[in-house]
Amino acid sequence: MLKQTEGSHAMAEAIAxxxxxxxxxxxxxxxxxxxxxxxxxxxxxxxxxxxxxNVESEFAALSVAIGASxxxxxxxxxxxSQGLLFMxxxxxxxxxxxxxxxxxxxNRAIGAxxxxxxxxxxxxxxxxxxxxxxxxxxxxxxxxxxxxxxxxAEELSMPVMVCVDGFILTHAYxxxxxxxxxxxxxxxxxxxxxxxxxxxxxxxxxxxxGPDAFMEVRxxxxxxxxxxxxxxxxLSAEFEQKFGRKAGDLIKAYRCEDAKTIVVALGSVxxxxxxxxxxxxxxxxxxxxxxxxxxxxxxxxxxxDALCRAERIVVLEKALSLGIGGVVSxxxxxALAGTTVRAYTVVAGLGGRPITKTSLRTLFxxxxxDALEPLTFLDLNQNVVNREIDREKQQRxxxxxxxxxxxxxxxxxxx
Amino acid sequence: MLFQVRIHGRGGQGVVSAAEMLSVAAFLxxxxxxxxxxxxxxxxxxxxxxxxxxxxKEIRLREPVxxxxxxxxxxxxxxxxxxxxxxxxxxxxxxxxxxxxxxELGIGDFVKGYRPEHLCTVPATxxxxxxxxxxxxxxxxxxxxxxxxxxxxxxxVCAAIRDKFPPKIADGNIAAARxxxxxxxxxxxxxxxx
Amino acid sequence: MDKQPVxxxxxxxxxxxxxxxxxxxxxxxxxxxxxxxxxxxxxACQGCGEALGARYAIDAAMRAANNQVIAANATGCLEVFSxxxxxxxWQIPWIHSLFGNASAVATGVAAAMKVKGRKxxxxxxxxxxxxxxxxxxxxxxxxxxxxxxxxxxxxxxQAYMNTGVxxxxxxxxxxxxxxxxxxxxxxGATWGQGKNVPQIAMAHGIPYVATASVAYLHDLEAKVKKxxxxxxxxxxxxxxxxxxxxxxxxxxxxxxxxxxVETGLFPLYEAEHGEVxxxxxxxxxxxxxEYLKLQxxxxxxxxxxxAVETIARIQAMADRNIRKFALLEDR
Numbered sequence: 001m002l003k004q005t006e007g008s009h010a011m012a013e014a015i016a017x018x019x020x021x022x023x024x025x026x027x028x029x030x031x032x033x034x035x036x037x038x039x040x041x042x043x044x045x046x047x048x049x050x051x052x053x054n055v056e057s058e059f060a061a062l063s064v065a066i067g068a069s070x071x072x073x074x075x076x077x078x079x080x081s082q083g084l085l086f087m088x089x090x091x092x093x094x095x096x097x098x099x100x101x102x103x104x105x106x107n108r109a110i111g112a113x114x115x116x117x118x119x120x121x122x123x124x125x126x127x128x129x130x131x132x133x134x135x136x137x138x139x140x141x142x143x144x145x146x147x148x149x150x151x152x153a154e155e156l157s158m159p160v161m162v163c164v165d166g167f168i169l170t171h172a173y174x175x176x177x178x179x180x181x182x183x184x185x186x187x188x189x190x191x192x193x194x195x196x197x198x199x200x201x202x203x204x205x206x207x208x209x210g211p212d213a214f215m216e217v218r219x220x221x222x223x224x225x226x227x228x229x230x231x232x233x234x235l236s237a238e239f240e241q242k243f244g245r246k247a248g249d250l251i252k253a254y255r256c257e258d259a260k261t262i263v264v265a266l267g268s269v270x271x272x273x274x275x276x277x278x279x280x281x282x283x284x285x286x287x288x289x290x291x292x293x294x295x296x297x298x299x300x301x302x303x304x305d306a307l308c309r310a311e312r313i314v315v316l317e318k319a320l321s322l323g324i325g326g327v328v329s330x331x332x333x334x335a336l337a338g339t340t341v342r343a344y345t346v347v348a349g350l351g352g353r354p355i356t357k358t359s360l361r362t363l364f365x366x367x368x369x370d371a372l373e374p375l376t377f378l379d380l381n382q383n384v385v386n387r388e389i390d391r392e393k394q395q396r397x398x399x400x401x402x403x404x405x406x407x408x409x410x411x412x413x414x415x
Numbered sequence: 416m417l418f419q420v421r422i423h424g425r426g427g428q429g430v431v432s433a434a435e436m437l438s439v440a441a442f443l444x445x446x447x448x449x450x451x452x453x454x455x456x457x458x459x460x461x462x463x464x465x466x467x468x469x470x471x472k473e474i475r476l477r478e479p480v481x482x483x484x485x486x487x488x489x490x491x492x493x494x495x496x497x498x499x500x501x502x503x504x505x506x507x508x509x510x511x512x513x514x515x516x517x518x519e520l521g522i523g524d525f526v527k528g529y530r531p532e533h534l535c536t537v538p539a540t541x542x543x544x545x546x547x548x549x550x551x552x553x554x555x556x557x558x559x560x561x562x563x564x565x566x567x568x569x570x571x572v573c574a575a576i577r578d579k580f581p582p583k584i585a586d587g588n589i590a591a592a593r594x595x596x597x598x599x600x601x602x603x604x605x606x607x608x609x
Numbered sequence: 610m611d612k613q614p615v616x617x618x619x620x621x622x623x624x625x626x627x628x629x630x631x632x633x634x635x636x637x638x639x640x641x642x643x644x645x646x647x648x649x650x651x652x653a654c655q656g657c658g659e660a661l662g663a664r665y666a667i668d669a670a671m672r673a674a675n676n677q678v679i680a681a682n683a684t685g686c687l688e689v690f691s692x693x694x695x696x697x698x699w700q701i702p703w704i705h706s707l708f709g710n711a712s713a714v715a716t717g718v719a720a721a722m723k724v725k726g727r728k729x730x731x732x733x734x735x736x737x738x739x740x741x742x743x744x745x746x747x748x749x750x751x752x753x754x755x756x757x758x759x760x761x762x763x764x765x766x767q768a769y770m771n772t773g774v775x776x777x778x779x780x781x782x783x784x785x786x787x788x789x790x791x792x793x794x795x796x797g798a799t800w801g802q803g804k805n806v807p808q809i810a811m812a813h814g815i816p817y818v819a820t821a822s823v824a825y826l827h828d829l830e831a832k833v834k835k836x837x838x839x840x841x842x843x844x845x846x847x848x849x850x851x852x853x854x855x856x857x858x859x860x861x862x863x864x865x866x867x868x869x870v871e872t873g874l875f876p877l878y879e880a881e882h883g884e885v886x887x888x889x890x891x892x893x894x895x896x897x898x899e900y901l902k903l904q905x906x907x908x909x910x911x912x913x914x915x916a917v918e919t920i921a922r923i924q925a926m927a928d929r930n931i932r933k934f935a936l937l938e939d940r
Contacts (some may be wrong), residue, residue: 004438004439004441004442004443004448005437021721021724021725022717022720022721022724024717024720038488049724050724051720051721051723051724053716053720053755054755055713055716055751056747056748056750056751056754057747057748057751059709059710059713059747059748060713060716060747060748060751062705062707063710063714063716063717063748064707064713064716064717065717066704066710066714066717066718067681067704067706067713067714067715067716067717067718067719067720067721068717068718068720068721069717069721070704070714070717070718071679071717071718071721071722071725072721072725073717073720073721073724073725076715089707089709090706090707090710093706093707097706116454117454138475167451167452167454167476167899168451171439171451171452171454172449172450172451173434173435173439173448173449173450174438174448174449174474175442175447175448180577196699196703197679197702197703197718198679198702198731199677199678199679199701199702201702202700202701202702202703203702203703204692204697204699204702204703204705205703205704205705206682206692206704206705206706207694207695207697207705208689208692208693208694208751209693209694210694212694212695213694213695229850268477269477271474271475271476271477272475272476272477272478274475275475279565311915352454354478354479355477355478356478356481357476357478358481384908
């Protein structure tokens with residue numbers, strides 16, 4: 001049914017439709033509205049046969065999920081940022097045990113300095129853990145990806161992270177088509193675990209694995225991700241057939257047919273990028289965009305095919321790997337191996353810095369001229385940065401960096 | 416055509432709800448709408464902004480509203496503290512919650528060159544107190560917005576209000592919105608004749 | 610457990626054979642049909658108190674729950690010696706997740722059982738003192754606060770034994786561990802406040818808390834059985850001497866477990882909803898030296914220049930417990 005509603009609320013409704021049996025979460029901005037929504041849906045009885053557990057930390061949240069999932073219950077949790085790090089041990093544990101938990105990440109920056117706004121640092125920090133990672137472009141897709149996630153997780157026996165830009169999507173009101181129960185039931189069959197804790201057939205789960213077998217166990221986890229590369233498009237196609245709209249898949253190309261320049265990005269920024277692409281196309285520019293939905297598994301071959309005929313790509317990233325540069329960019333280099341495509345990394349939007357059409361337009365035009373450095377930081381306030389670098393050069397006790405910068409900015413505004 | 420609204424107020428004044436209700440009103444007219452807040456720390460009394468975009472087709476843009484076609488100012492004490500008018504389009508609409516005029520508010524100069532019927536004030540807080548018993552001007556201002564911009568009609572605004580609040584409060588809010596609508600219509604008439 | 614009067618016929622010991630008890634009062638372990646939930650073939654050290662405690666506790670739980678038990682185990686000695694790759698000695702459904710989350714995992718399992726309508730399946734979480742009093746403390750408290758239907762069993766050998774005998778918050782003052790060496794002005798573990806988890810469990814007001822010792826195995830079984838008649842959060846804290854970590858002879862495990870009780874250092878009691886409802890009186894009070902002397906981890910307190918003051922402080926701890934729990938029978 002078409003609704004005008006908050007992204008979080010629509011997600012909560014969609015998740016409830018997937019008939020989770022155990023929901024356990026700890027509040028953290030910006031995921032709170034999703035979990036609150038689910039709590040209400042359970043408490044009112046609208047979603048029955050579901051245990052909603054208020055836990056005392058994110059570490060507890062994912063641990064409870066591990067127990068529930070291992071005991072055969074369809075399980076859901078959500079977190080962001082600091083919370084994801086707090087449960088990091090359990091993140092690796094869940095993937096290592098092959099438990100089909102679905103978790104929403106309300107993408108948010110990680111401190112220090114503490115920051116509640118959006119970027120992709122959190123989910124990127126867990127990219128090696130073995131979870132499937134999929135990113136939503138808008139709230140309709142956020143709803144749709146959750147439905148696909150439960151199906152994907154259970155077919156593979158692998159946990160899935162659905163990444164949704166914090167505030168930008170979670171707290172935005174949009175026009176969203178929320179499916180009905182029948183549609184979702186027709187798409188997600190009941191949970192059939194590959195392994196389950198049951199007195200009727202006792203098994204030991206979580207034993208130590210030594211040098212004799214650890215490589216093989218890890219290889220098999222990687223193999224599952226490779227299978228996901230096939231399964232994700234299949235599930236997306238089935239979704240389109242059953243629900244009447246496209247959502248998910250590994251990547252989506254926008255106006256790339258003959259594009260000399262292609263912009264690559266993940267998540268909600270794609271919306272703004274598409275508007276800029278349209279404006280530039282109207283003026284005869286040869287430019288397109290590719291949105292990566294499945295970041296893990298990384299669709300190397302599909303990206304290669306989508307990008308190899310371009311002259312250059314601009315990778316717009318909401319994450320920064322300190323000491324080297326972009327995160328997605330480095331994975332993309334694998335996809336570009338053997339081609340002559342030039343790649344420019346642009347780190348943008350960290351900590352919620354707005355990414356504007358104007359800035360993107362200027363950026364893309366520079367890219368077309370190949371007038372970009374290999375690594376750029378969009379809309380960086382170079383003055384403030386230089387002032388701090390000087391300050392540190394001049395005195396040992398230069399003070400906390402973040403506070404110095406904030407003071408500089410405030411002084412600037414007061415002028 | 417894309418139409419962008421920026422709402423300014425203080426935390427606790429229902430700025431975010433206003434943007435959301437506006438988007439619902441547009442939705443009820445079969446339009447696409449996007450509403451979202453600009454976040455600072457969630458503290459009562461701090462300046463906050465919320466945005467609403469309305470269009471006939473899917474809205475993909477995600478940046479904050481930099482060039483509002485309409486500005487709704489819920490709290491006039493912000494006028495000389497925050498750069499509220501930044502980016503407003505030349506023929507933009509400005510609606511301020513106040514019993515005073517633009518000149519009396521000291522911003523007559525800022526808005527030279529704007530069409531007079533695009534600049535209105537409405538005593539939204541007073542209307543809210545009268546009809547709902549609480550000094551929350553956000554809903555009344557939406558009624559005023561329907562009048563000044565014509566971008567949504569007052570019935571859609573009232574339906575959005577009906578949707579959000581429990582019946583008695585919805586009744587009061589609807590009355591406040593309709594009063595504000597009528598007030599602004601009257602003001603516009605006078606302004607264009609002046 | 611109903612108290613049945615028994616005459617002691619043996620000389621000088623307190624050994625009482627099962628044959629002197631009514632059949633249903635006999636130890637679960639004496640029964641041919643015991644479940645052997647923790648089966649033989651595990652790799653515990655000779656004289657391991659934890660293996661003994663776990664075997665008794667889990668089989669008693671299985672008996673009480675009609676063999677419908679799922680266990681979540683923290684990382685630690687029990688988990689490691691019971692599942693030596695590529696084998697497992699568990700004959701029950703068992704999961705090891707992480708070090709600090711056994712109670713949370715158990716909460717999840719219990720929730721799944723509830724949702725599935727499997728009312729008969731009971732859930733146990735178990736871990737050592739490290740996984741319970743330190744790294745697992747937050748999750749434990751959360752489980753208590755929610756009154757999740759989980760029985761948590763802590764096997765307390767008073768240090769991080771699995772990783773090489775490092776100090777935990779359960780390590781008694783003055784004890785030698787790898788991170789509290791018997792050197793310097795305050796040899797052994799320093800005198801902190803201690804962390805009494807049974808008391809903390811009581812402070813949460815949960816339905817049942819008990820302390821137990823592997824010297825009193827009937828009592829341990831009875832407490833587990835009692836716990837299994839209750840739904841909600843329950844906690845049993847078992848003292849399990851570790852010959853390796855305590856520097857004791859492997860045949861002294863049960864003796865040490867008894868001496869700890871008889872000195873007053875480890876009081877045995879049960880509590881319901883925060884109030885002590887039963888305690889085991891000390892039959893023959895023993896000075897703490899008798900207990901400490903048998904353990905090399907306290908060797909530095911003895912010898913040419915005994916640490917008289919330290920021993921007196923330890924004695925004072927024992928005295929306090931005796932007073933607090935009224936452990937000496939009134940004459």
